[in-house]
Amino acid sequence: DGGITQSPKYLFRKEGQNVTLSCEQNLNHDAMYWYRQDPGQGLRLIYYSQIVNDFQKGDIAEGYSVSREKKESFPLTVTSAQKNPTAFYLCASSFGEGGHEQYFGPGTRLTVT
Amino acid sequence: AQRVTQPEKLLSVFKGAPVELKCNYSYSGSPELFWYVQYSRQRLQLLLRHISRESIKGFTADLNKGETSFHLKKPFAQEEDSAMYYCALSGHAGGTSYGKLTFGQGTILTVHP
Numbered sequence: 001d002g003g004i005t006q007s008p009k010y011l012f013r014k015e016g017q018n019v020t021l022s023c024e025q026n027l028n029h030d031a032m033y034w035y036r037q038d039p040g041q042g043l044r045l046i047y048y049s050q051i052v053n054d055f056q057k058g059d060i061a062e063g064y065s066v067s068r069e070k071k072e073s074f075p076l077t078v079t080s081a082q083k084n085p086t087a088f089y090l091c092a093s094s095f096g097e098g099g100h101e102q103y104f105g106p107g108t109r110l111t112v113t
Numbered sequence: 114a115q116r117v118t119q120p121e122k123l124l125s126v127f128k129g130a131p132v133e134l135k136c137n138y139s140y141s142g143s144p145e146l147f148w149y150v151q152y153s154r155q156r157l158q159l160l161l162r163h164i165s166r167e168s169i170k171g172f173t174a175d176l177n178k179g180e181t182s183f184h185l186k187k188p189f190a191q192e193e194d195s196a197m198y199y200c201a202l203s204g205h206a207g208g209t210s211y212g213k214l215t216f217g218q219g220t221i222l223t224v225h226p
Contacts, residue, residue: 033213040122042199043157043216058213090157102149102214104157 003027006091006105013085013112021076021108023091032074033092033102036060043090049074078110085112115140117202119217126190127225134185134220136174136200145203146176146183147214152196160185160198170194190224197221 004025013019023032031050035043045058049068063082068074074093078085088109092102116139126132138144148160161169163176163183174185183200200217 035216040218042119042218043214045213045215048213092157101159101162106156 004091004093004103004105006089006108008108009106011108011110013110015112016080017112018077018079019085019110019112021078021089021091021110023074023076023105024072025074025093025103025105026072027093027103028071029093029095029103030071031094032068033094034058034064034066034074034076035090035092037088037090037107046076046089078112085110115144115202115204115215117200117215117217119198119200119220121220122218123221123223125223125225128192129189132187132190132194132222132224134198134200134222136183136185136217138181138183138200138202140181140202140204142204144176146174147201147203148172148174148183148185149199149201149216150196151199157199190222192224192226195222195224 007022033048034046037043044060046064047055047058047066049055052068052071055066055068063079065077088107090107091105094100094102118137120135146163149157150160151157172187174183176183197219199219201214203214
């Protein structure tokens with residue numbers, strides 16, 4: 001089941017530690033996205049990248065950082081500045097232009113205690 | 114700013130009954146609307162998009178610009194339709210469409226036997 005992968009599936013961290021979530025795609029998509037999924041709040045966009053070496057903040061970027069050094073990879077770092085980091089994180093990719101389907105990864109559940 | 118509202122968090126129907134999942138949006142430009150679905154233990158995936166005007170798994174959705182709505186309908190619900198459904202909007206600006214999506218809060222549909 002290739003396409004877009006996220007690792008690990010579950011991640012546990014202590015408060016105050018930064019943690020990086022992996023997202024890789026082999027679909028040759030230009031655009032990649034990070035969402036956070038919380039019960040009752042739907043999916044909220046954290047960061048997105050439409051091309052390598054470029055990315056933009058989404059609606060809830062505070063406390064997060066990303067990089068896009070390769071087309072295939074878009075890692076997300078949850079920093080200690082993020083006040084409520086415990087959540088389910090979804091990565092997605094698409095051909096970039098609007099109207100194209102976004103393909104989602106299986107998600108990573110992060111728990112910070 | 115763009116916003117998507119799904120007024121029902123939970124929706125329950127019996128098998129064979131009609132179902133309608135509501136979606137309203139707010140956007141000043143020309144939107145593209147989508148429905149995404151997440152079945153139990155599966156990835157979030159595209160169900161249908163308004164521009165295709167297609168019926169997928171018996172579901173249809175019509176964009177009503179006057180009422181700014183994009184409700185998802187199926188005349189006869191099946192148990193396998195039970196899932197989380199998200200309405201999403203992609204905006205346009207200056208003749209270019211953006212890839213990023215704004216999601217609603219989601220509706221959990223349960224179809225009882």
